Amino acid sequence: MPLKNTGTEQLIKDTARRLLFAEGKLHATTQEIADAAGVNRTGLHYYFRSRDQLIAAIFDEAMQELSQRLNDCMMADQPFKAKTKHIIRVFLRHMVAFPYQETFLVTEINTLGKKLIANIKSDPVKAYLHEAAAEMEKGHIQKMDPVHFLMNLFSLLSYPLIMAPLYKKLFQVSAKEFNALIAEREGIIMGMLFKK
Amino acid sequence: MPLKNTGTEQLIKDTARRLLFAEGKLHATTQEIADAAGVNRTGLHYYFRSRDQLIAAIFDEAMQELSQRLNDCMMADQPFKAKTKHIIRVFLRHMVAFPYQETFLVTEINTLGKKLIANIKSDPVKAYLHEAAAEMEKGHIQKMDPVHFLMNLFSLLSYPLIMAPLYKKLFQVSAKEFNALIAEREGIIMGMLFKK
DNA sequence: TTTTTGTTAGACAAAAATGTCTAAATAAAA
DNA sequence: TTTTATTTAGACATTTTTGTCTAACAAAAA
Incomplete structure (x- = not known):
């Protein structure tokens, strides 16, 4: 929902996709995803509100x-x-x-x-x-x-x-x-x- | 490790195998496994000490x-x-x-x-x-x-x-x-x- | 019957993960 | 510069799951 497009939202999705679909870490935690993306875990909620919604988005x-x-x-x-x-x-x-x-x-x-x-x-x-x-x-x-x-x-x-x-x-x-x-x-x- | 063989240990393994391998519930919880097997969750620890060891056993x-x-x-x-x-x-x-x-x-x-x-x-x-x-x-x-x-x-x-x-x-x-x-x-x- | 073994029940501690909130910092836009 | 949006940091509440402990109960074995 953000107005400026800084690429962070996309970065998070790409990272989650990589962990889940490329590396096979089927139960990656929000912390692991945030770390891998190099962003704060709070940012993940800022963009997607919940883990489920992030997963649903990439799904x-x-x-x-x-x-x-x-x-x-x-x-x-x-x-x-x-x-x-x-x-x-x-x-x-x-x-x-x-x-x-x-x-x-x-x-x-x-x-x-x-x-x-x-x-x-x-x-x-x-x-x-x-x-x-x-x-x-x-x-x-x-x-x-x-x-x-x-x-x-x-x-x-x-x-x-x-x-x-x-x-x-x-x-x-x-x-x-x-x-x-x-x-x-x-x-x-x-x-x-x-x-x- | 039990002395009598009442089949419960096997039942738990079979059930876990069924959930994981047959139904594809790759992150079944100990509670779900116990419920599906119709035994108390404590029994699961009695036989396998931890979830990890149960998984390792069937693996x-x-x-x-x-x-x-x-x-x-x-x-x-x-x-x-x-x-x-x-x-x-x-x-x-x-x-x-x-x-x-x-x-x-x-x-x-x-x-x-x-x-x-x-x-x-x-x-x-x-x-x-x-x-x-x-x-x-x-x-x-x-x-x-x-x-x-x-x-x-x-x-x-x-x-x-x-x-x-x-x-x-x-x-x-x-x-x-x-x-x-x-x-x-x-x-x-x-x-x-x-x-x- | 007494004893042992298996099993359940419930309470609870501990850990792991998610989600919320607030304040501060950063950086771009107006 | 002021404003606005993005991002981080940290604290904390909540939920979920795991693991432990104790007491009770059931059933077979001795």
Whole structure:
């Protein structure tokens, strides 16, 4: 609600987003958020009144963004394969930056996410699913319920990044090596989804 | 530490596991756990002394189990394809029951999971990766770093179940319909991983 | 029956986290 | 310079959660 825009409000939101969505600290306290942002905890209340409202704000914006990204990608005027490649690139980049966002959304969906239904438009998704079905008819991709195709796409995109800390240990690879693996994912995923 | 085994200790652990891993209530309080188990909160301290130790106990057991399941599946004396199908079946069943377990492990890995490295044996995984590489040579599956193959497998298995609450809304399907989709996953995943 | 063990109940202390208030300091705008 | 908005500092109340202690109770074991 402040009149001047000094960037502090945004700074707090960005910091909270970073802690929650990038670092996976799902129960960061107001103190931790304020400290990480380098502001006084009082300032956090000055801008957001309560922790809940801060969380709600970034939750909403995250949903908004996600919905936007989904729409932009899926409504793009491109052939299906190029469009899919673009989805992979866009969402992979986002997952690298904020691997825990979806996890957060899902585990907090019960307490925060009732309005979620309203926010996400399902039309672009439906249109994309329709295109996928057409591609199956043409024999470019395996025949299946298009919903499976989409779940496969998002699974292959997202899960390795969510599991990164575990995988580094399980596969005994360094952070550098793991990044190299992730950089290969675009090609791998395309290879999984489309027939040669 | 109790002498008689009345099952209460196990009941508390099972309940905590259910709340955390099945229902996704990642910050369930001692009171909530006690209530859900139908025991007095004091009893929780009687058996585990502190919340942290209760969490640590189920965390450890979960890691233990996961490691065991992984080993059993991957060391099984079976041809690669059958073995993989078995992995899918076993892990899918587990994901249906406890979709948030891996999420929990990953987000708590920083605070609890140092000993994780010790617990998980990477030999069986390495052996499986080796078999996968051999299958690629034979042309049964696409050529790629076997680590990608394994990440693909687990991604396709796990992610849809983690995202279930979101997907039900995004795809506008009922719980029943979603279950039907999940029941189809085994075939879908096999189709994705192996060449026809 | 007596004893031990498990379990509950309630009161309470301690800690952690949130939220409120006031006063002062800072900095930009008028 | 005066004013206004932003930000900090500190004290403090409130709430939530955890942890401790003691007494009582129930039930199985000795």
